[in-house]
Amino acid sequence: MAEILGVGLTHSPSLIAPDELKNYSLTRALRSNDRIPSEQKNPESWPQAMREEWGEDEGYTSAVAQREKLVNGFRKLRAEIDAFNPDVVLAWGDDQYENFKEDIIPAFCVMAYEEFECQPMVGRDGGQRPNVWNESADKIFRYKGHESSRYLAKALLEDGFDIAYSYKPLHQQGLGHAFLNTLLYLDYDRKGFDYPVIPFSVNCYGSNIIRNQGGPNTQQINGVDMALDPPGPSPKRCMELGAATARALAASPWKVALIASSSWSHAFLTPKNWWLYPDVESDLARFEELKAGNYEAWRGISNAQIEDAGQQEMLNWMCLAGAMQELGRKPEIVEFVQTYIFNSSKCLALMKP
Amino acid sequence: MGEILGAGTTHYPPLITPDEDRGFPLTRTLKHNDKVPEEMKIPTNWPEPMRVEYGEDEGLKSAAEHRERLVKGFRAIRSAIDDFNPDIVLIWGDDQYENFKEDIIPPFCILAYDQFEAKPFTNRDGGLRRNVWGEPQEKAFVYQGAPQAGRLLASGLINEGFDIAYSYKPLHENGLGHAFLNTLLFLDYERKGFDYPVLPFSVNCYGSSVIRNRGGAITQKVNGVDLPFDPPGPSPKRCMEIGAATARVLKDSPYRVALVGSSSWSHAFLTPKNHWLWSDVESDRARFEELRDGDYDAWRRISTDQIEDAGQQELLNWMCLAGAMEEMGRKPEILDYIETYVFNSNKCLALFSP
Numbered sequence: 001m002a003e004i005l006g007v008g009l010t011h012s013p014s015l016i017a018p019d020e021l022k023n024y025s026l027t028r029a030l031r032s033n034d035r036i037p038s039e040q041k042n043p044e045s046w047p048q049a050m051r052e053e054w055g056e057d058e059g060y061t062s063a064v065a066q067r068e069k070l071v072n073g074f075r076k077l078r079a080e081i082d083a084f085n086p087d088v089v090l091a092w093g094d095d096q097y098e099n100f101k102e103d104i105i106p107a108f109c110v111m112a113y114e115e116f117e118c119q120p121m122v123g124r125d126g127g128q129r130p131n132v133w134n135e136s137a138d139k140i141f142r143y144k145g146h147e148s149s150r151y152l153a154k155a156l157l158e159d160g161f162d163i164a165y166s167y168k169p170l171h172q173q174g175l176g177h178a179f180l181n182t183l184l185y186l187d188y189d190r191k192g193f194d195y196p197v198i199p200f201s202v203n204c205y206g207s208n209i210i211r212n213q214g215g216p217n218t219q220q221i222n223g224v225d226m227a228l229d230p231p232g233p234s235p236k237r238c239m240e241l242g243a244a245t246a247r248a249l250a251a252s253p254w255k256v257a258l259i260a261s262s263s264w265s266h267a268f269l270t271p272k273n274w275w276l277y278p279d280v281e282s283d284l285a286r287f288e289e290l291k292a293g294n295y296e297a298w299r300g301i302s303n304a305q306i307e308d309a310g311q312q313e314m315l316n317w318m319c320l321a322g323a324m325q326e327l328g329r330k331p332e333i334v335e336f337v338q339t340y341i342f343n344s345s346k347c348l349a350l351m352k353p
Numbered sequence: 354m355g356e357i358l359g360a361g362t363t364h365y366p367p368l369i370t371p372d373e374d375r376g377f378p379l380t381r382t383l384k385h386n387d388k389v390p391e392e393m394k395i396p397t398n399w400p401e402p403m404r405v406e407y408g409e410d411e412g413l414k415s416a417a418e419h420r421e422r423l424v425k426g427f428r429a430i431r432s433a434i435d436d437f438n439p440d441i442v443l444i445w446g447d448d449q450y451e452n453f454k455e456d457i458i459p460p461f462c463i464l465a466y467d468q469f470e471a472k473p474f475t476n477r478d479g480g481l482r483r484n485v486w487g488e489p490q491e492k493a494f495v496y497q498g499a500p501q502a503g504r505l506l507a508s509g510l511i512n513e514g515f516d517i518a519y520s521y522k523p524l525h526e527n528g529l530g531h532a533f534l535n536t537l538l539f540l541d542y543e544r545k546g547f548d549y550p551v552l553p554f555s556v557n558c559y560g561s562s563v564i565r566n567r568g569g570a571i572t573q574k575v576n577g578v579d580l581p582f583d584p585p586g587p588s589p590k591r592c593m594e595i596g597a598a599t600a601r602v603l604k605d606s607p608y609r610v611a612l613v614g615s616s617s618w619s620h621a622f623l624t625p626k627n628h629w630l631w632s633d634v635e636s637d638r639a640r641f642e643e644l645r646d647g648d649y650d651a652w653r654r655i656s657t658d659q660i661e662d663a664g665q666q667e668l669l670n671w672m673c674l675a676g677a678m679e680e681m682g683r684k685p686e687i688l689d690y691i692e693t694y695v696f697n698s699n700k701c702l703a704l705f706s707p
Contacts, residue, residue, distance in 0.1 A: 150583075157586070158588065164518055230511055230517075236514075
């Protein structure tokens with residue numbers, strides 16, 4: 001008998017590295033983003049709340065406090081997932097120029113692999129990635145796929161959604177960070193994560209996915225900025241896809257946890273704040289709408305608004321919101337962590353049967 | 354303001370090879386397809402028109418006539434394209450396990466490359482592919498792409514709620530898959546050159562068997578077990594919707610565009626009910642009469658199951674064109690409709706002029 005549990009969470013990479021390394025996107029931006037005027041790099045010019053969070057120790061105390069809130073939240077989400085005991089866990093996550101590159105950018109892709117084999121503790125340079133679990137670079141994490149992925153792809157295609165599907169990796173071995181971090185954090189206590197997984201890729205980065213390779217810096221060809229890429233799917237379309245996913249799975253034999261994985265506005269995607277802090281006000285508005293179960297307010301948001309607010313990755317949550325609206329579910333907010341210095345505000349939520 | 358010319362063609366591969374080589378799918382099926390019952394390999398058990406077409410020379414004489422009609426049709430289409438003088442030639446064509454494989458199957462993809470370089474006369478084994486033009490194995494064909502128009506169209510379609518994929522460079526197929534490349538070769542049968550920028554628009558016609566059968570007739574096995582069915586391709590209805598949206602976006606663009614739907618219709622090697630020997634001639638005739646009458650709505654109601662039963666998978670390319678032409682209020686001018694039992698598939702050549 002089909003049942004669905006909804007879960008919203010974050011895959012913020014900063015939870016992997018030990019806080020004492022102070023390897024936040026803000027410290028990197030202050031160090032190496034030349035487009036930020038030097039007066040903006042001076043904490044004196046920051047919003048009051050940001051200065052307080054930064055404190056006298058470059059945010060270390062705040063980082064420890066943020067981690068504690070998030071880890072507690074993830075433990076609660078995991079406990080709910082265990083209590084629900086799903087047959088499969090579907091995660092909507094973005095592909096940040098990882099699996100999909102110039103040779104194809106799908107708007108959506110269901111990754112119907114048999115298995116995902118990942119080595120998250122290998123750094124980009126191939127060396128050891130420092131991590132709070134002290135796990136070695138060669139440690140392999142394996143996750144199972146699930147037959148429901150083909151069922152879902154078929155149902156969505158028959159319902160008029162032009163989704164792509166895949167049976168094996170393209171450019172990214174294993175899983176992109178949106179999916180992998182989600183699984184790592186849902187198993188923060190390392191008791192194992194044996195639920196089969198369907199990663200459902202969403203092109204959140206839209207008009208800059210190739211142009212900026214999923215980051216803040218525009219690529220150039222012969223000294224000229226690359227042209228904008230076609231946009232990602234709109235919030236409305238993501239909600240429609242989420243609703244169709246919920247319908248298809250509600251008619252299936254499986255118990256499914258539907259997860260949206262992303263932080264909200266990202267500092268490094270918010271030029272109006274000099275890439276230093278996210279659009280806190282816009283996130284707060286989205287949060288009030290979510291808390292009230294006012295999913296309909298999200299449907300009218302344009303891609304231009306999303307990009308202005310640096311909320312590109314919220315498209316993952318839009319898919320979940322569409323699914324939950326379809327099922328008539330109200331959210332239970334587990335945590336909403338607002339921050340100026342840790343790149344993005346983060347929401348953890350449950351939508352229970 | 355954009356202007357649009359519509360054209361329906363085929364990309365039938367045997368038009369490349371000299372007829373005397375008898376490189377027809379039927380010859381291969383008779384030789385290599387073990388699923389065909391032995392008695393069905395005997396021409397006396399074939400439909401009467403098929404026996405006549407096969408004749409006493411294994412279809413050689415019929416092949417020459419088939420070619421003559423097709424080449425004449427292609428010349429007429431090329432002439433109409435030249436008169437129209439498009440900024441871009443957009444082609445809906447299928448990807449037959451060529452550019453897209455297990456690592457991603459998109460229902461639709463706009464190939465917004467800068468250019469396409471293809472060597473159609475290099476065989477899969479690296480040797481020369483004999484061809485009616487006597488062109489050498491290493492001859493490269495370079496076509497300009499339409500990257501700006503491709504981005505514009507992808508953006509327009511995404512904004513209209515189509516979840517279209519796009520790409521800036523090849524994935525597995527260097528240059529162009531055969532649906533696109535053959536179309537361009539045949540539109541330049543006289544080899545005077547083809548300089549119009551090209552925008553290939555890939556359609557997953559092979560749907561539930563694109564990986565299972567690798568775009569062919571034979572089901573792949575893993576450890577002796579048939580691969581399961583893949584998710585389906587887009588429905589005729591969805592193809593017509595994306596065709597209509599394409600027409601709307603391009604109508605509002607600065608470009609003059611030739612929209613080409615490229616494929617033969619029912620394919621023998623996709624028609625198990627006819628033992629993979631001949632196509633579903635009756636079903637194609639019904640589709641043809643609907644097209645001739647401009648009854649696009651009849652096509653919209655066709656299900657994916659009907660398409661697969663009739664071996665008409667590749668007709669989805671024409672469905673995209675039909676949706677566009679319906680949106681533009683265009684009626685077709687049929688240049689030729691060639692029915693055949695022996696040459697794998699029935700072929701239609703048509704123009705939809707402004």
